[in-house]
Amino acid sequence: MAERRLEVYPDKATVAEAAAQRTLLAILDGLSARGEGGNNTHATARYDVGLTGGSDSILSLKDMAANPLVDAVDWSRVHFWWGDERYSAPDSDDRNCLQARRAFLDKLVSDGRLPETNIHEVPADMRSAAEVAAASDEENDALLAQAAAQYQTELRRELGDAPTLDLLILGMGPDGHFGSLFPGHDEINVTDSRQLVVGVSHSPKMPPLRVSLTAPMMARSRRTWMLTCGAGKAEASAQVFAHRNNPAYPSSFADGVDEFLWSTDPAASALLK
Template sequence: MVHTQRVVYPHTHTIAEAGAQRILLAILDGLNGRPEAEWFDLALTGGSDTLKALQYMADNPLADAIDWSRVRIWWADERFVAADDDDRNAFEARRLLLDHLVSAGMLPEANIHEMGSDTRSPAAVAAADDAADEALLDEAARAYERELVEALGPEPAMDLLVLGMGPDGHYASLFPGHPQIGERERLVVGVDHSPKLPPLRLSMTAPLMARSRRTWVLTAGSGKAEALARALAEPNNPATPASFATGTEECIWFTEPCAAAGVPETGTAH
């Protein structure tokens, strides 16, 4: 198992700024020296800390130095709502960064691999029962699994996975007390009755995310302090799904003093 590191920045905004710089450098360095035919695969989630980092990436001159035609964008989780719903992680990522890269001719639209969206009318969504929701979620999850395998092979792995963590210790859309955290056979699962709205979601599974070469978790705020302490103290604890976060080469938690309160010192940035 890769040793988990923690880096504490002095302010919340610094996490997003540093995260943006680090992500762009990881892509730039990752592509450097690789054969032209090889890709850099980046997986994102939503969450305030990750979205702030994307916003900083859009204004960073390093973005212009990257050959985005060789970068594929994936999602570790998604809210199963309409494609143009601003609750969607992909919708926000496009608004903050990806649409700019596409319109500038830097990132091909085909390189953006979104999870499925809910194409039903609001009335149909409201009228659906659990069985109908579960069937749609499973269909969308299996479609994304096929997309991953087609692009990355039978055991897909990201080059970089950027995550957040909720105050309850969830990561991606794997929540405490929900069975999806224990799934070991699937790559992607549907999540219904999410304790955090919207209730229908899709998520990569813990084993798939653990295959990422590098995993970074951006988390800030005193409301996440208890969950962060648990995640770092008790690896692979289903009661704190984020404790499963790891990578094959590197796993780093980027945080700030309020969130890191009560966690033993392992690394500090100023």
């Protein structure tokens, strides 16, 4: 369990810019420490980053795209995952991966820097709109379980039986949720470290069907950064810092092995003591 470190920046734009710079440096330093491949295994010759959705994260990705340090990174050795995803059509604007692609990743792919196979997307909902509207809860639950199992299999295939991300970037909602782990929903109570991914139905935030990494999976990331801005998140921030592992505020379960950094602005941190 890493000690929580709080960084308060003047505003949302500065939080995003600092996160962008810090992310690129972390990738550069991580790859440099692992050399150019050589005798390293497939797992250690790479750097694995977990992304999320939300305005703070997407703004940071846009800042990364404009940062000159982008040219210094060997993107062929960087892999991207998602802390959570909306189980929507592959071309839906709700998809976190689609937002990240538009903000940053697609340009790397089109420039030939980032292999498409290094982008590990959560399975999408391939049903028609009519099929989605007519689906029962049982059908939705089965599809979510299948999508979660597929993503879990991919994590283990790429990163081993106990997969660990090098860097996980998260956001927090005004209700204290992170990933798609919401207060009052059973998914936050998953404690089995062998369960890496979980399906989420009836999300209180639209769209209702989601897939999320579990709290134990996210907590074993080597470095975890939380980007949280705005007065609407002040109460949740105070509660998260007051008590760890409080199901009423799921973000209190967020953790990292070597580092846990919370980047925020004065409005979101106004109630912190």
